Amino acid sequence: xxxxxxxxxxxxxxxxxxxxxxxxxxxxxxxxxxxxxxxxxxxxxxxxxxxxxxxxxxxxxxxxxxxxxxxxxxxxxxxxxxxxxxxxxxxxxxxxxxxxxxxxxxxxxxxxxxxxxxxxxxxxxxxxxxxxxxxxx
Numbered sequence: 237x238x239x240x241x242x243x244x245x246x247x248x249x250x251x252x253x254x255x256x257x258x259x260x261x262x263x264x265x266x267x268x269x270x271x272x273x274x275x276x277x278x279x280x281x282x283x284x285x286x287x288x289x290x291x292x293x294x295x296x297x298x299x300x301x302x303x304x305x306x307x308x309x310x311x312x313x314x315x316x317x318x319x320x321x322x323x324x325x326x327x328x329x330x331x332x333x334x335x336x337x338x339x340x341x342x343x344x345x346x347x348x349x350x351x352x353x354x355x356x357x358x359x360x361x362x363x364x365x366x367x368x369x370x371x372x373x
Contacts, residue, residue, distance in 0.1 A: 252277035256334035257325055259312050262289035266338035274301040278334065281325050283310035312339045 256273045260266035261282035270280045274297045282294045282305060290307025297305040308324060311317040325332050 250277050251334070254333040255279045255281065255325070255329045255331055256336065257281040257283060257321070257332055258336040258338055259283050259310060260339035261336075262286060262293050262307075264338075264340075266336065267293055269336050269338060270305070271297055271300065273334065273336075274298075274303040274305055277303065279303060279329060280305040281321075281329075281332075282307045283321060284339065285309060285311050310339075312337075 251273060254277070256270070256278040258266050258270045258273070258280060261270045261280070262284035266284075267282075270282055270293070274280050280294070280297060280303065282290045282297070284290050287307060287309040290309060292307070294305040294307040297303070306328070308321050309317075310321045322332070
């Protein structure tokens with residue numbers, strides 16, 4: 237796209253026709269990134285462990301942006317769950333262009349200032365497994 241006086245620099249960052257899957261997309265940073273991707277024109281797949289939350293966020297994003305957005309339940313620590321979401325995404329949209337790994341771990345036992353070595357190992361293991369499983373598709 238050649239830059240003209242009529243278009244904005246943001247036009248170069250449009251995601252029209254692209255499909256984005258966001259893990260941890262039902263709240264926090266994942267939700268914000270999903271909204272931003274949809275505002276840029278992407279179709280979004282909102283994923284977290286709770287399907288109702290995913291569907292609610294997807295409906296909100298679709299309403300706010302006019303872009304298609306769907307919710308899918310996903311537990312990033314379970315390989316069968318990851319495989320099912322990628323299969324469902326490919327069947328529905330035929331492709332996946334953007335993957336945002338934003339799923340996090342919230343363990344009420346790990347309070348601010350109360351982190352301990354075992355807690356950090358749990359977080360590290362979940363992050364590594366999530367990234368490995370999601371990136372392998």
